[in-house]
Amino acid sequence: MQRGFTLWFTGLSGAGKSTLAEHVAAELRRRGLQVEILDGDEVRTNLSKGLGFSKEDRDTNIKRIGYVCKLLTRNGVVAISAAISPYREIRDYNRAQIGPFIEVYVKCSIEALTRRDVKGLYKKALAGEVKNFTGVSDPYEPPLNPEIVVDSERQREAESLRAILDYLERHAWIPQDPSRAETAQRRV
Amino acid sequence: MQRGFTLWFTGLSGAGKSTLAEHVAAELRRRGLQVEILDGDEVRTNLSKGLGFSKEDRDTNIKRIGYVCKLLTRNGVVAISAAISPYREIRDYNRAQIGPFIEVYVKCSIEALTRRDVKGLYKKALAGEVKNFTGVSDPYEPPLNPEIVVDSERQREAESLRAILDYLERHAWIPQDPSRAETAQRRV
Numbered sequence: 001m002q003r004g005f006t007l008w009f010t011g012l013s014g015a016g017k018s019t020l021a022e023h024v025a026a027e028l029r030r031r032g033l034q035v036e037i038l039d040g041d042e043v044r045t046n047l048s049k050g051l052g053f054s055k056e057d058r059d060t061n062i063k064r065i066g067y068v069c070k071l072l073t074r075n076g077v078v079a080i081s082a083a084i085s086p087y088r089e090i091r092d093y094n095r096a097q098i099g100p101f102i103e104v105y106v107k108c109s110i111e112a113l114t115r116r117d118v119k120g121l122y123k124k125a126l127a128g129e130v131k132n133f134t135g136v137s138d139p140y141e142p143p144l145n146p147e148i149v150v151d152s153e154r155q156r157e158a159e160s161l162r163a164i165l166d167y168l169e170r171h172a173w174i175p176q177d178p179s180r181a182e183t184a185q186r187r188v
Numbered sequence: 189m190q191r192g193f194t195l196w197f198t199g200l201s202g203a204g205k206s207t208l209a210e211h212v213a214a215e216l217r218r219r220g221l222q223v224e225i226l227d228g229d230e231v232r233t234n235l236s237k238g239l240g241f242s243k244e245d246r247d248t249n250i251k252r253i254g255y256v257c258k259l260l261t262r263n264g265v266v267a268i269s270a271a272i273s274p275y276r277e278i279r280d281y282n283r284a285q286i287g288p289f290i291e292v293y294v295k296c297s298i299e300a301l302t303r304r305d306v307k308g309l310y311k312k313a314l315a316g317e318v319k320n321f322t323g324v325s326d327p328y329e330p331p332l333n334p335e336i337v338v339d340s341e342r343q344r345e346a347e348s349l350r351a352i353l354d355y356l357e358r359h360a361w362i363p364q365d366p367s368r369a370e371t372a373q374r375r376v
Contacts (some may be wrong), residue, residue, distance in 0.1 A: 034263040036261075036262075036263055045256040047252055051281070060237070064234065068256055072259065072260065075222040075223075075224055077260075077263040083276065183311065
């Protein structure tokens with residue numbers, strides 16, 4: 001059976017966590033792994049209806065995602081979380097609960113995010129129209145020692161994806177890409 | 189990979205759902221399957237803190253268990269729920285969400301449960317000291333068409349366990365018991 005682990009994305013809204021999570025998931029499925037993405041919005045609907053965006057409610061929500069990741073992980077599934085998860089303490093709590101936990105910090109400056117602002121949320125937050133907005137009116141605590149850092153301001157998506165897959169291959173969390181392995185063999 | 193499914197126990201408090209769930213889980217693990225039990229109390233702590241025992245809160249709790257069962261099931265895990273789950277509509281909602289869903293009704297009369305009353309809860313409920321107590325001061329809706337019925341008033345635990353395993357084997361949800369399969373072969 002495959003080894004389960006949790007791949008925990010963290011970063012500001014719009015930094016590219018969900019997109020990267022989907023690309024990683026697609027690639028891991030291509031390699032025959034069981035993968036489940038826990039997306040912030042879907043989890044809020046299914047596990048955390050009624051919770052808001054106060055520190056306490058955010059913490060509860062992130063712990064619930066962590067609990068589900070734990071159940072999946074210990075049953076051999078790759079669980080991928082793509083929620084903002086702004087507080088270091090709660091991410092570390094989940095790490096301790098889950099065990100095989102790989103943190104991916106998706107770095108991007110507020111300036112770059114405000115320039116992109118796909119959903120127009122940063123403009124609203126900076127104008128004070130959205131309360132408890134992480135990075136503007138609510139804190140974001142970057143991880144001190146994440147397993148993987150990708151910089152969505154300077155790296156292209158394909159590079160970030162490559163960096164994550166490289167890490168997972170190097171630490172034998174996932175099998176080598178079958179097509180690349182073949183190429184490597186032909187070279188020998 | 190193994191086929192995931194959800195084994196959904198339902199029945200009154202004290203009927204024997206959790207004990208049976210644990211025996212089934214142990215036997216399935218012995219046969220090499222990945223199994224996760226979602227116990228009512230543990231789930232309340234981890235996913236439903238703050239919810240009470242009103243119909244709405246119970247429904248939310250049972251839907252959350254159903255959601256986690258769905259994630260496990262679609263990743264090839266056997267998810268076992270052992271919560272009372274008193275309302276037919278919500279069990280059927282979970283069935284529709286999950287797909288491979290096998291309902292086990294653990295039958296036992298209130299009279300027998302009051303005689304046993306391991307935790308003393310029925311006495312308290314009948315005296316009006318515990319509110320919203322399923323089967324006494326709160327409704328319990330037995331399933332109309334469960335895949336499996338066990339009668340914990342008339343059957344011994346080993347018989348109930350056998351009935352569940354037989355069903356799962358007959359419908360090829362689980363592999364035959366390796367030791368029994370061998371015996372059968374020797375007979376031929």
